[in-house]
Amino acid sequence: MSDGLAPRRAAALAYMAVMKQRRTLEAALEHTPEFAAMSDRDRAFARAITATTFRRLGQTRTVLNGLLSRPLHETSEGAQALLITGATQLLWMDGAPHAVVSSTVELADARSDARKLKGLINAVLRRVDREGRERLKPTLPRDNLPDWLRDSWRAAYGPGTLSRMANAITVAPPLDLTVKDPDTREHWARALDATILPNGSLRRDTVGDVRALPGYREGAWWAQDAAAAIPATLLTLGPGSSVIDLCAAPGGKTMQLAATGADVTALDLSEKRLERVRENLGRTGLSATLVAGDALTYKPAQPVDAVLLDAPCTATGTLRRHPEAAWIKRADDTGRMARLQDEMIKAAAAMLKPGGQLVLCTCSLQPEEGEALAGRVAGRHRQLKESPIQPDELAGVESALTPAGWVRLTPALWAEQGGMDGFFIARFTKRAG
């Protein structure tokens, strides 16, 4: 078997599973034969090929279509997957071209739907190697977004921000960490060779195996994107306050809430995902009451001081780490999620004491799951009123404050320092009486 064959096969199969079955990349890879038995190095290689494939799908397809007499989508599924993952390696990854071409042809030979096309695959990939860079010149990072997503971002943010966001998501994100005890931040920044971001998160350029880093085992910090660390800081909490984290797993925000000394209830629909919260709390020595339940029907024994609603969403703000999500989601998912989010806001309002605070956030860049959703709250849920977020609550991201007092974070922010995930955040209080 030639070197690198198994990870390359896994990458091509995973590509097909994402596109056809709308599986996440990680689930798709785990379902490929051999993946579990591969060395760490081969698994990392398979992940890198597939992640790069989705980050650069539009540009790579343009190059391939320019070299094929029939459009790529008319080729058999197996041949398409091999052409795309092979061309991705040639165009965007440092691999020996000979190894890429010969392995891809060998993989084609082993598939009934690609065997007849192995001569074509060989010829096209050789041309990608020779002419690819030139053929990429007229393409742009925004070509890598599905049409519906590119159109919605252009309409919401304008062409300049669209380009900056599209650029940002061609690159894998750095590793951001939230430190449990803010007084130890400088110590951990030195120990981890990390920089301290304006919001207090630590940032490392290299990711690697998080569990092997200093401070992981003793639970001194947890991995959490800088943008994701902002919503929990917008609740006023302390020892004695009661707060419900309504969609809690894997628990990044639960840990932030628990670290304030508040009495935290962490609720999630998924028992399995709640297990991650339990592990995270155990490792960091923080405590919260865990509840497996539905945010739409949960009723606390007593009304609480605060609710954090990190609602399920299309997650288009996290494409830097899940680039395949752009191709799994559809335009009509946005409206469906926004209706669910609205129901969750209603349920959250019922859990609050008069004067209690609700922070709503979504890791989506779709305005339907952000500005439009928040804009309807005061009209639809009369118990809630706006509680505008103030610039002095937003160290380093003051520019993300909207005129309405909401926060719109995008991957175009902090571009020089490695960007951040896209998030929308709004805050409300429950009217007295």
Ligand SMILES: C[S@@+](CC[C@H](N)C(=O)[O-])C[C@H]1O[C@@H](n2cnc3c(N)ncnc32)[C@H](O)[C@@H]1O
């Ligand atoms: C965006 S993730 C939450 C991330 C989490 N807040 C954090 O910071 O680590 C959304 C979560 O909502 C949960 N979820 C989805 N529908 C739910 C429902 N009806 N009730 C409670 N949790 C739900 C999912 O299981 C998922 O864990």
